[in-house]
Amino acid sequence: MSKSNFHLSKSKFLSGLQCKKRLWLSVHRPDLVKPASKKQEQIFQAGFEFEDIVMKRYPDSVKVDFTDLNKMVSITERLIKDGANNIFQAAFYYDNCYVISDLIRRVAENVWQLKEIKSSTSVKDVHIPDLAIQKYVLENNGLNIDDTFVIHINTDGIYPDLDSIVKIENTTLQVSAYSLGNNLQDFQDLISNNVEPLKSIGLHCDDPYECEFKDYCWKEVDKYSVFFIPHLKGQKKEKLYDSGVQRIQDVSPDYPLSENQRDYIDRILNEKIEIDVDGIKDKLSELQYPLYFFDFETTSIPIPIWNNVRPYQRIPFQWSCHVMDSNGDIKHFEYLHPKNSDPRRKLTEEMIKCIENEGSVIVYNATFERVELKKLADLFPDLSNKILSIENRIWDQLDIFKQHYKDYRFGNSNSIKVVLPVISPDLSYDDLELSSGGEADIYWFEMLNEEDEMKKEEIKNHLLKYCELDTKAMVIIHEHLKSL
Numbered sequence: 001m002s003k004s005n006f007h008l009s010k011s012k013f014l015s016g017l018q019c020k021k022r023l024w025l026s027v028h029r030p031d032l033v034k035p036a037s038k039k040q041e042q043i044f045q046a047g048f049e050f051e052d053i054v055m056k057r058y059p060d061s062v063k064v065d066f067t068d069l070n071k072m073v074s075i076t077e078r079l080i081k082d083g084a085n086n087i088f089q090a091a092f093y094y095d096n097c098y099v100i101s102d103l104i105r106r107v108a109e110n111v112w113q114l115k116e117i118k119s120s121t122s123v124k125d126v127h128i129p130d131l132a133i134q135k136y137v138l139e140n141n142g143l144n145i146d147d148t149f150v151i152h153i154n155t156d157g158i159y160p161d162l163d164s165i166v167k168i169e170n171t172t173l174q175v176s177a178y179s180l181g182n183n184l185q186d187f188q189d190l191i192s193n194n195v196e197p198l199k200s201i202g203l204h205c206d207d208p209y210e211c212e213f214k215d216y217c218w219k220e221v222d223k224y225s226v227f228f229i230p231h232l233k234g235q236k237k238e239k240l241y242d243s244g245v246q247r248i249q250d251v252s253p254d255y256p257l258s259e260n261q262r263d264y265i266d267r268i269l270n271e272k273i274e275i276d277v278d279g280i281k282d283k284l285s286e287l288q289y290p291l292y293f294f295d296f297e298t299t300s301i302p303i304p305i306w307n308n309v310r311p312y313q314r315i316p317f318q319w320s321c322h323v324m325d326s327n328g329d330i331k332h333f334e335y336l337h338p339k340n341s342d343p344r345r346k347l348t349e350e351m352i353k354c355i356e357n358e359g360s361v362i363v364y365n366a367t368f369e370r371v372e373l374k375k376l377a378d379l380f381p382d383l384s385n386k387i388l389s390i391e392n393r394i395w396d397q398l399d400i401f402k403q404h405y406k407d408y409r410f411g412n413s414n415s416i417k418v419v420l421p422v423i424s425p426d427l428s429y430d431d432l433e434l435s436s437g438g439e440a441d442i443y444w445f446e447m448l449n450e451e452d453e454m455k456k457e458e459i460k461n462h463l464l465k466y467c468e469l470d471t472k473a474m475v476i477i478h479e480h481l482k483s484l
């Protein structure tokens with residue numbers, strides 16, 4: 001096989017399988033990589049923590065430290081020669097390709113098992129080529145690979161028994177059946193070439209992973225793109241795009257779309273605002289004072305840290321509530337769990353103190369709050385009547401934007417973050433340090449771990465401001481709807 005100035009690695013090989021342009025850009029244009037978000041960093045960190053838990057199963061193991069790849073390869077070689085039986089992060093090189101294996105386990109003289117550790121909750125299709133490329137490189141280094149496995153998170157496991165969150169699945173048959181084909185050679189030829197390959201955007205940009213070059217490749221994609229037609233299957237969007245129909249104005253009147261999808265195109269192209277005032281008034285007439293505008297923030301971490309919590313179980317740690325009486329007077333209440341302990345009991349007690357036995361509980365996207373409240377009611381039987389009373393009085397503001405209020409400026413979304421700045425241009429989540437609910441729990445853990453009191457206070461304020469804006473937004477939207 002021809003040598004290239006550029007080496008492949010396991011992750012580059014997998015990038016190439018997802019999209020050749022992604023592989024090429026990763027070698028030639030690393031400057032275009034979108035920096036990892038806090039959420040992605042949290043996922044990487046969880047991967048390391050899970051690996052530490054797995055390592056405890058193999059007390060006689062050794063781990064090759066991350067350093068220069070060639071050095072890792074020679075350390076691995078030496079460990080194998082010296083008789084190590086369980087090696088974490090074992091590194092190998094063959095055919096211009098480096099691989100680092102999460103765990104190799106000697107089961108007989110020169111017979112090894114290959115185990116890949118993933119913080120996913122099941123074996124995914126992408127894990128098979130991942131193991132296949134490792135097996136190829138390891139076998140060409142003279143190791144006989146007996147079986148391959150994926151070690152992943154078991155969502156039936158429960159804290160404090162961390163060993164129970166480890167699940168091992170044998171993938172030997174799938175990996176043996178997987179053919180690398182000419183991909184190694186093709187990918188090496190590709191990265192040796194200085195010309196960026198042509199590749200259209202499509203579903204592969206998010207499958208199996210969100211591509212780090214989306215900002216670059218998708219920069220022309222805006223609300224007029226066929227990719228934004230709501231509820232149109234991904235394959236259909238991709239087919240339209242690949243056939244040259246890239247803008248919604250180019251979609252033929254004969255192309256099969258639902259009435260809602262046609263309405264969407266018409267609304268965007270003609271900048272229409274459609275408000276069904278009677279429908280909105282009917283819906284608003286269901287409300288009973290006092291009105292509680294309520295929102296939870298939750299965390300859902302892969303490695304549980306509190307008793308009786310499972311991996312990825314959603315746990316609320318903060319809420320905000322604006323209370324409006326029949327005169328229109330508003331008071332704000334909030335709860336943010338202050339310490340690193342299970343927040344649910346205290347958070348629930350404070351919520352019950354805030355939300356009394358009468359009045360509508362206004363949320364935005366009721367499914368989420370309903371599920372969380374029912375889980376709290378199951379967890380605390382002594383409080384369940386009060387919790388279920390809150391759940392029974394939930395009223396979903398989002399329904400109005402699904403059924404009675406459409407505005408071309410919302411694009412294909414009716415999330416509160418999109419609706420708020422259209423209705424109240426002075427207010428936007430963009431002005432906040434913390435502007436996405438997905439990152440709220442990261443800030444919360446930062447706050448809990450911060451030792452500097454001033455910094456702790458600063459992070460706490462970001463969290464409080466963010467959650468408060470969620471319920472303040474609902475109040476502003478409510479007042480706007482009432483004024484129609």
Ligand code: SF4
Nearest residue numbers: 019022205211214217
């Ligand atoms: S954004 Fe899509 S087309 Fe561009 S490199 Fe990534 S996967 Fe390929």
